[in-house]
Amino acid sequence: MFLIGDSHALAIKAAALDRGLMLHGGMIDGGRNVNIGFHDRIGDEVRFRKPEHQALFETYLAAAGVTSLRDFRGPVLCLFGMNIHYLSRAEIWSEFSIAHGGERHLSQAVTRLATLAMIEGAIQFYKDLIDMGCTVLCPLPPRRSPTADTNSIPSVFRALEGVVIDLISATGARVIDHRHWSLDPEGRLKAEYAFPDPADDVHGSLLFGHRLIDQTLAEASTFAA
Template identity: 35%
Template structure:
């Protein structure tokens, strides 16, 4: 996990996320786009409750994550999340492969298959929202504090221990939930996938089953810049 820091030029955004934030930070650093932030932990640490509220700020319950976060705020010259004057770009909550872990969903299969309509049902939607309640609370608080928030969808890559059907459906549930909160969602699936619906090989990190590479980070950065960041 590598936090990032750029020059003394005023930052355009705060990047806060899991390991999927890495390629975004590397792309911005290479392009000379001023920002502060980076990964603060693993995706599985940012689904259920993972922070406490302190006035207009959050305190991450994992000390390492909070230490990184405090460092980023210091670099931006603010004391809390509510003091941000730049947009917040985040990948938190979008590690859908953790939600899609195979054993989590065996009980819902009948003779190896999900019942018709299950993955688009209110039950499935409710389960996924409950599993990501901490992330949704984080984005909700950010909006209550008046921040502009952009959430970046994950690379379309599913490791062997995860269910591809659940991965695809779960990320759509998370996307809908964030849009309901007013979050801008960076969704590059039409440009980053092939006919299978999964990430194009040239956008995948080599010798890795989950992450996007620098080229994918550049695509995300280009989208962010097109949005005025």
């Protein structure tokens, strides 16, 4: 498998290394920097616009023994456009309601268009990979709504999860949805799947990475079939 994504890739990569699993690739940049306007399609290749992104990408490709993702024989795990904690920040949504009625209620159609506008580059990236013949799997990030950095709104986070899943799925990529095992009955991330450092209220734990890899491998086999 070839992993390419934001900082949520770190838990997946760490779990792969922990079990000796061959997983090429890794993190390119923070999610907010790979949502819009970050790549171009040139023939049967994708190229990142920032030189540091492209250099890192080429390093990952070389380690996998290929020069383009179209030549990689295996699933591509991509996390772009899934930094939902950032998409759901209060500075965007605090004046509106997307879950209930009211004077400033936004319809599902408007919410979808607003979300698409925030991750249109990531959606195009998925479309490009699919068009290149890649098998693309997209592990959903852990459901964590940080307040210190982004002031994420939990109710908006949950609403946008579904929107992002629909947008990415429409490209032909498959979203790996872990919520049936990662959430408690109240819909919150179980404590064991949260990164143990209290200063980090965004990422998943090593155990989360392990379980996500297990599910990804299982779904990758059915996708190939």
